[in-house]
Amino acid sequence: EAQVTQNPRYLITVTGKKLTVTCSQNMNHEYMSWYRQDPGLGLRQIYYSMNVEVTDKGDVPEGYKVSRKEKRNFPLILESPSPNQTSLYFCASSLGLASLSEQYFGPGTRLTVT
Amino acid sequence: KNQVEQSPQSLIILEGKNCTLQCNYTVSPFSNLRWYKQDTGRGPVSLTIMTFSENTKSNGRYTATLDADTKQSSLHITASQLSDSASYICVVSAPPSGAGSYQLTFGKGTKLSVIP
Numbered sequence: 700e701a702q703v704t705q706n707p708r709y710l711i712t713v714t715g716k717k718l719t720v721t722c723s724q725n726m727n728h729e730y731m732s733w734y735r736q737d738p739g740l741g742l743r744q745i746y747y748s749m750n751v752e753v754t755d756k757g758d759v760p761e762g763y764k765v766s767r768k769e770k771r772n773f774p775l776i777l778e779s780p781s782p783n784q785t786s787l788y789f790c791a792s793s794l795g796l797a798s799l800s801e802q803y804f805g806p807g808t809r810l811t812v813t
Numbered sequence: 814k815n816q817v818e819q820s821p822q823s824l825i826i827l828e829g830k831n832c833t834l835q836c837n838y839t840v841s842p843f844s845n846l847r848w849y850k851q852d853t854g855r856g857p858v859s860l861t862i863m864t865f866s867e868n869t870k871s872n873g874r875y876t877a878t879l880d881a882d883t884k885q886s887s888l889h890i891t892a893s894q895l896s897d898s899a900s901y902i903c904v905v906s907a908p909p910s911g912a913g914s915y916q917l918t919f920g921k922g923t924k925l926s927v928i929p
Contacts, residue, residue, distance in 0.1 A: 740921065741920060742857075742902070742919045743919070744917065789857075799845065799862055799864070801862065802847075802859065803859075804858070806855060806856050807854065807855060809854075
């Protein structure tokens with residue numbers, strides 16, 4: 700089954716404790732992206748990757764890191780989480796972002812930083 | 814600045830009724846417009862993708878329209894069901910400038926509640 704998986708689905712952590720949220724897709728997609736979703740603000744892009752070893756900042760990259768060492772995986776790293784990073788996070792992938800490439804979203808990771 | 818505005822913010826309708834959600838955008842140049850359905854706590858799922866040359870596109874009981882001249886789109890839901898309760902997100906894609914990626918601008922969504 701074609702899918703985007705994220706782990707963990709739920710995470711409660713404390714300020715400053717480094718964490719990684721994993722994202723994996725099994726569709727051989729080139730384009731992957733991370734979003735955060737906050738009430739009243741909608742989805743905002745954090746980072747995206749157009750292919751292996753190619754990453755770029757989205758609209759809200761501060762406080763986050765990513766890497767793309769393999770095509771299927773695109774982990775999101777919070778080196779020193781802060782309470783303002785409490786949010787619902789989504790990973791997404793698509794064949795590309797060409798005109799009609801459909802974007803597939805993962806199930807989401809709900810992060811709480813206390 | 815590219816923007817996507819959706820209205821209404823929220824909507825409550827009775828099961829079986831029709832409804833229309835609106836999306837206005839200022840994104841230019843324009844590549845395509847997408848509507849997503851997002852169930853509470855889950856990832857968005859694509860409903861339709863429309864290019865500038867398409868006026869109407871249907872997916873079952875969902876029909877999207879696009880007027881690229883006025884930069885407006887609508888999503889019409891026919892004979893609503895309880896399972897239609899979700900947020901509906903409009904996303905507009907702009908082609909890349911230079912060697913960059915296509916840029917996606919997300920609306921904040923319309924929260925639809927269908928009640929028995």
